[in-house]
Amino acid sequence: MVDSVINEIVIGLATKINNIYEKKYPIYTDAQQQGVDKPCFFIKYLNGEENREIGLQDRFYKDKANFAIIGYTEDGNTEILNNMIDNLYDLEYIELTDKTLLRAKKMHSKIEDGVLHFFIDYEIFIKKENVATIKMDNYDLTGEVKKDENI
Numbered sequence: 001m002v003d004s005v006i007n008e009i010v011i012g013l014a015t016k017i018n019n020i021y022e023k024k025y026p027i028y029t030d031a032q033q034q035g036v037d038k039p040c041f042f043i044k045y046l047n048g049e050e051n052r053e054i055g056l057q058d059r060f061y062k063d064k065a066n067f068a069i070i071g072y073t074e075d076g077n078t079e080i081l082n083n084m085i086d087n088l089y090d091l092e093y094i095e096l097t098d099k100t101l102l103r104a105k106k107m108h109s110k111i112e113d114g115v116l117h118f119f120i121d122y123e124i125f126i127k128k129e130n131v132a133t134i135k136m137d138n139y140d141l142t143g144e145v146k147k148d149e150n151i
Contacts, residue, residue: 005063006045009122012094012102013043013067020087039080042070046119059128064105069118076114085109088118 014027026040048065069091071084092104106121 005124005126006048006065008096008098009065009067009094009102009124010043010045012096013069013091013120016091016094017041017043017069017088020090036072038072038074040072042068042072044068044070053125061126061128062123063126064121064123066119066121069116069120071116071118073114078111078114081111081114081116084116085111085118088120091118091120094122 010029014029017025017027026037028036028040028042029044044067046066046068048063050061050063053060053062069088071081071088073080073084088109089107092107094102094104096102102122102124104120105123107119109116109118111117
């Protein structure tokens, strides 16, 4: 089981992009102010949510994570950006560090001002460890049944 779902997915995305492009393009996961080598990719976590699955004995949750992969070319060449889109659809399946295979739920892309924005959503089931709780000691209850005076 993975420790940090978001970090594991980022590592899986970066590894897969490196494999697709044979490590030709740098991949950034933190905001860079200066010194960015183009062409390159940024992997950005957008948002997510976690829901407990009803009816399961253990503490199983479904995590949803939304990511954006931002692709830059040297000059905003649309043909290269279109090729990037085609290649990034290979991110449908990524492998996490524990060899878990994760499939994307939804993928879509757009090119805006010479920059590629590729959006990808993943869902993963996780199991959280049970938290040890203090159990209540014995409980005694005494009482009487009230008699109805109309009988």
